[in-house]
Amino acid sequence: MTSRLLMSYDARAKRAGARARSPRDVAGSTRATEILDHDDPLVGAVARRVLSEATPRDALRSAHRIIARDVRPVYSVEDRRRVSRTLRLGRGSCSQRMAALEAVARAVRVRTRVRGLLVDGTFWYPRFPRLKPFVPEQVLLAWPEFRISGAWIPIGELFTAPADTGGAPGGFANKGGETLFDAVARTGVQWDACGSAHGTVCDLSAQVVADLGHFDDRDDLFERHGQTLCWTARALTEPVLGRWSAGASGTAA
DSSP states (O other), X not given: OOBSTTBOHHHHHHHHTOOOBOGXXXXXXXXXXXXXXXXXXXXXXXHHHHTTSSXXXXXXXXXXXXXXXXXXXXXXXXXXXXHHHHHHHTEEOHHHHHHHHHHHHHHTTOOEEEEEEEEEGGGGGGGOTTOXXXXXXXXXXXXXXXXXXXXEEEGGXXXXXXXXXXXXXXXXXXXXXXXHHHHTTTSOEESSOSOOTTOOOEEOGGGEEXXXXXXXXXXXXXXXXXXXXXXXXXXXXXXXXXXXXXXXXXXXX
């Protein structure tokens, strides 16, 4: 049984009455936000390193590689942490590393937006086999999209997926050192039925409990729907989970 006690009561109430926004109604933006603070020098430094790439897609791929290399994956639960702090710490959750990529995208004038997804908490069981009773029943995921050449490209389609992953069924097992952020560079990740133009092979649609629609930025998503964990749970667990490396067995690093 997954835990509902750790979830935000306000967030659950908001989600219960929420209506999904059509992608057509969400234009995204390149502006800086409280989370996506691309006016910070640390974010600007990463943006300058990718400006020489031939295309916006190449720039984002390069930025992804930089973030994957320089920001250690951990299980932090503070989804509203500023990108500049994540870069300064040199560690971040999957959500925080995706936010870093969004901030860099906006810094190089690529519009971004996010799709809000409620994902079944059991999807994270392989990462916490001994802590299953404490895994939230649902996890709120902000899935970034980027406006490139007149089309919205989800982060799962930034890299061309191979014809055959040669790995675990579905292409991503959600365990070990590879996180969703890392996986998109190796295999296409899609939350709808498979069959995109980029040969997506990793269909995670069965894990989606609810589609909350699209938002101009993750700040708006979290403002409307709250974070996965309530404030008390975040305060108690962040000191440990915020340093616990993805794939590490047993203790924080």
